[in-house]
Amino acid sequence: MPQFLAEPIARLIDEFGKLPGIGPKTAQRLTFFLLRQPAGEALALADAIAEVKEKIIFCGRCFNLSATDPCHICASESRDRTRLCVVEEPLDILVLEKTGIYKGLYHVLHGSFSPMEGILEDDLKIAELVERVKQGGVDEVIVATNATVEGEATANLVRVRLRPFGIRITRLAQGLPIGSDLEYADDYTLSRALEGRREY
Amino acid sequence: MPQFLAEPIARLIDEFGKLPGIGPKTAQRLTFFLLRQPAGEALALADAIAEVKEKIIFCGRCFNLSATDPCHICASESRDRTRLCVVEEPLDILVLEKTGIYKGLYHVLHGSFSPMEGILEDDLKIAELVERVKQGGVDEVIVATNATVEGEATANLVRVRLRPFGIRITRLAQGLPIGSDLEYADDYTLSRALEGRREY
Numbered sequence: 001m002p003q004f005l006a007e008p009i010a011r012l013i014d015e016f017g018k019l020p021g022i023g024p025k026t027a028q029r030l031t032f033f034l035l036r037q038p039a040g041e042a043l044a045l046a047d048a049i050a051e052v053k054e055k056i057i058f059c060g061r062c063f064n065l066s067a068t069d070p071c072h073i074c075a076s077e078s079r080d081r082t083r084l085c086v087v088e089e090p091l092d093i094l095v096l097e098k099t100g101i102y103k104g105l106y107h108v109l110h111g112s113f114s115p116m117e118g119i120l121e122d123d124l125k126i127a128e129l130v131e132r133v134k135q136g137g138v139d140e141v142i143v144a145t146n147a148t149v150e151g152e153a154t155a156n157l158v159r160v161r162l163r164p165f166g167i168r169i170t171r172l173a174q175g176l177p178i179g180s181d182l183e184y185a186d187d188y189t190l191s192r193a194l195e196g197r198r199e200y
Numbered sequence: 201m202p203q204f205l206a207e208p209i210a211r212l213i214d215e216f217g218k219l220p221g222i223g224p225k226t227a228q229r230l231t232f233f234l235l236r237q238p239a240g241e242a243l244a245l246a247d248a249i250a251e252v253k254e255k256i257i258f259c260g261r262c263f264n265l266s267a268t269d270p271c272h273i274c275a276s277e278s279r280d281r282t283r284l285c286v287v288e289e290p291l292d293i294l295v296l297e298k299t300g301i302y303k304g305l306y307h308v309l310h311g312s313f314s315p316m317e318g319i320l321e322d323d324l325k326i327a328e329l330v331e332r333v334k335q336g337g338v339d340e341v342i343v344a345t346n347a348t349v350e351g352e353a354t355a356n357l358v359r360v361r362l363r364p365f366g367i368r369i370t371r372l373a374q375g376l377p378i379g380s381d382l383e384y385a386d387d388y389t390l391s392r393a394l395e396g397r398r399e400y
Binding site: 004005006007008009011012014015016018019020021022026028029030031032033034035039041042043044045046047048049050051052053054055056065066067068071072073089090091094097 | 230
């Protein structure tokens, strides 16, 4: 950071710049925005950051981020305990919950199988998933990893590990996103949409 | 925020969402990014926010944000004290300093004249600017307010207020930005570029 900035300002720009998708210009803009705000409002952000790091833990069952263990989803009486939805990251649970359709439990792998980047099976919560299934009561595991190369590899790995238990293993449908033009779909998406076509 | 999120997480998403240009999706992404980070790195951001609010004050001369009063620019022996560059916001000083061309002092108005939004002359540091000029020693005031309607109105107001002192008052040139195609220039910019044409 340039020397003509007061050190605390340069430091905050630097810290904002470490966030994903925040470039140097945006980091500057956010910093000067907070400088213009009343102290209370800026400190509310600082406090909120400190609070999540202090209070948020992993659920010991599904490995979701939570203020309680087990998390409120695992603890809920109203969830369908025969289904497990396997996701890569805690944020994926938020996205799925917002649809309001899924009523089962979750299992967060905390990453995707990616040997090229040094992320191997043991780095993911796969053994823990196998253990949950082994304990019984699960009829279906819905693999909701990303529709990427790593997500596919992870889904395959999960399927291989769970195959011995004879339960239903499903994967989220892949195809055209709603509202999209066929014209702009890429080849891979179109191929998947064709392969996965349904009677109508 | 949805009830299925732990309260500290929902709160941090909410706080991030109050920042300019940060929508709900980005706020989620930033929150879950910080949750994945080691506590030290996330808390460094919280600390940096607290530190700027604690240590940064306004320079009593130019109203720049600074850790010292007067700020390091006003206090510097090497700056040209006969020139004042008038800007709307402290961030504008950073942008101008990065060019490395300007060696004079600054004056931050902290806003632009905008009666429609209830920002009147008394809300800006215009009286303080007049007072600085009145004290003598200033030969030129460069008005570097934004090239917007409000910026123009502010520049006019500054010019009217400083006219009695008989000093040189200049305004940043307006015209085609470097690297731009004539083809994509808007009418107003082209008009200004034509009006401001120079011998070549």
